[in-house]
Amino acid sequence: DAKTTQPNSMESNEEEPVHLPCNHSTISGTDYIHWYRQLPSQGPEYVIHGLTSNVNNRMASLAIAEDRKSSTLILHRATLRDAAVYYCILSAYGQNFVFGPGTRLSVLP
């Protein structure tokens, strides 16, 4: 399985942008980059995904490095509700999602 590396934890102040990094130096050309988050006492939920180009949706933005060996999830204005564990996952055709330990994001009021 393709591997990702994320910081164990990060802190942010409310209403400030948050950049969550993910390294995936062994990514292959057909691997998609998915981000999920898990709020306390809930199941993981989809945040965003991409292949090569940067992606935006109502929740976040995904910036993918040109060599695709790293990516960054950007929350434009963190709220208290964004406090969660964020998972960066590589997924290829025929493979199921493998969740690592993720990054625990704390948002300070």
Add this chain to the structure above:
Amino acid sequence: DSGVTQTPKHLITATGQRVTLRCSPRSGDLSVYWYQQSLDQGLQFLIQYYNGEERAKGNILERFSAQQFPDLHSELNLSSLELGDSALYFCASSAERWVAENYGYTFGSGTRLTVV
């Protein structure tokens, strides 16, 4: 509400017992996945079913089994329970057989199993 329904939400049982966890996928989804989340192991993939057939197996113990029924709901059976089986069990569903290029999975809110 994600559309994936898991029952029961909480379950407390004794060691050696057998329990059944139930999952109803989101309407129209054909794939069902089971994950186990314990404090020391994180989210571990157990098994996947697609349209009634087993498609992939992960770290699922022999004491555990699952099936997907014609109406697409799935059940995870856990037998000879041990203290270490205490965990959150999540079910997820997706429309396609493989999900890399689309939105991936939709997860339920989980069943918290406590073995005493």
